[in-house]
Amino acid sequence: MSYSTIDHLMMARALRLAQRAAFTTRPNPMVGCVIVQGEDLVGEGWHQKKGGPHAEVFALQAAGDRAKGATAYVTLEPCAHTGSTGPCADALIAAGVSRVVAAMRDPFPQVDGAGFDKLRAAGIAVESGLMEAQARELNRGFLSRIERGRPWLRVKLASSLDGRSAMASGDSKWISGEASRRDVQQWRARSGALLTGAGTVLADDPQLTVRLGDDSAFLPPLRVVLDPGLATVARGRVREGDAPTLYLHAPEAKPPRGLQADHVAVPVNKGRFDLDAVLRLLATRGINEVQVEAGATLAGAFLAAGLVDELLLYIAPVLLGERARPLFDGLHIDAMTERLRLRTVDSRSIGGDMRLLLRPEGT
Numbered sequence: 436m437s438y439s440t441i442d443h444l445m446m447a448r449a450l451r452l453a454q455r456a457a458f459t460t461r462p463n464p465m466v467g468c469v470i471v472q473g474e475d476l477v478g479e480g481w482h483q484k485k486g487g488p489h490a491e492v493f494a495l496q497a498a499g500d501r502a503k504g505a506t507a508y509v510t511l512e513p514c515a516h517t518g519s520t521g522p523c524a525d526a527l528i529a530a531g532v533s534r535v536v537a538a539m540r541d542p543f544p545q546v547d548g549a550g551f552d553k554l555r556a557a558g559i560a561v562e563s564g565l566m567e568a569q570a571r572e573l574n575r576g577f578l579s580r581i582e583r584g585r586p587w588l589r590v591k592l593a594s595s596l597d598g599r600s601a602m603a604s605g606d607s608k609w610i611s612g613e614a615s616r617r618d619v620q621q622w623r624a625r626s627g628a629l630l631t632g633a634g635t636v637l638a639d640d641p642q643l644t645v646r647l648g649d650d651s652a653f654l655p656p657l658r659v660v661l662d663p664g665l666a667t668v669a670r671g672r673v674r675e676g677d678a679p680t681l682y683l684h685a686p687e688a689k690p691p692r693g694l695q696a697d698h699v700a701v702p703v704n705k706g707r708f709d710l711d712a713v714l715r716l717l718a719t720r721g722i723n724e725v726q727v728e729a730g731a732t733l734a735g736a737f738l739a740a741g742l743v744d745e746l747l748l749y750i751a752p753v754l755l756g757e758r759a760r761p762l763f764d765g766l767h768i769d770a771m772t773e774r775l776r777l778r779t780v781d782s783r784s785i786g787g788d789m790r791l792l793l794r795p796e797g798t
């Protein structure tokens with residue numbers, strides 16, 4: 436399939452529109468739509484929140500009569516199902532659009548090609564795959580949940596230049612600078628869940644809420660605490676603030692009488708949480724992206740289990756010395772041939788720190 440410059444420009448615009456809802460669409464995907472008549476942009480829109488109109492509906496509304504004979508660019512296959520709104524495929528047909536260009540097929544079981552089929556059956560020219568890599572990147576959380584049955588997993592870490600994550604005492608306040616800590620808030624806001632361990636609750640007492648520092652709208656992420664014995668349910672700021680909290684515990688743990696907090700038992704193997712089961716459980720709750728903000732034990736366990744999709748690493752220009760804690764516990768690598776390779780997806784400086792976004796090879 437060959438696409439024109441206009442095609443590329445319009446899809447790029449639709450992708451940017453989609454991204455406006457990064458903090459608000461969950462668990463739905465981010466979707467943008469641009470409608471073009473000849474070379475004129477006649478309507479555009481994006482899906483803002485679950486339960487609200489889809490991107491195509493806003494764009495068609497804006498275009499009105501000018502949608503007749505136009506091309507619609509959509510970052511995801513138009514839906515074929517009646518969910519919170521009527522099928523977008525039907526709306527595009529009714530508006531008289533003559534060509535639909537999608538970035539990718541929607542793997543959501545109720546759509547999954549049925550939207551394209553509807554459009555084609557109505558005589559509309561349908562093309563899919565324009566800027567697909569960018570569209571997949573945008574919705575990597577949603578796609579992970581639908582295609583793999585588990586959320587996209589990001590581990591956020593702050594380290595010293597010598598790769599240390601905390602002092603031997605557990606003290607880690609603060610390794611990264613203020614600008615880095617502000618930057619983390621953006622990543623929290625796009626996450627469906629922020630996951631930590633009981634050890635971190637006791638050592639750092641994080642609140643795990645989103646503080647963007649402006650009035651941007653966001654959905655508060657679910658705070659998830661892995662606490663085998665439910666030892667922290669009565670303490671910790673993770674219970675405070677305007678966000679839900681979920682405790683995951685070992686099956687044998689006895690919830691204290693009158694425990695109000697949401698809690699679910701998860702299989703534990705040899706004293707360790709079945710992390711795959713943890714992620715599957717979160718997927719059933721509509722979580723697209725999980726951000727782990729914990730210590731070396733949990734970060735190492737997720738990495739050793741092969742469940743990490745990306746590392747968000749802030750490296751501060753400080754040295755903590757050899758008695759400080761490593762970034763990952765439990766990674767036993769003896770030979771160069773066993774080394775865990777990562778690919779640098781993005782690197783930039785934030786304040787005086789370096790920020791790296793890394794993905795294991797093959798992700």
Ligand code: AOF
Binds near residue numbers: 467481482511512543
């Ligand atoms: C589209 N355009 O803008 C979006 C689509 O909860 P509902 O009823 O809104 O349906 C959500 C599903 O619809 C979602 O899982 C995804 O498959 C699709 N999202 N489709 O045509 C849009 N947001």
Ligand code: ZN
Binds near residue numbers: 524
């Ligand atoms: Zn739709």
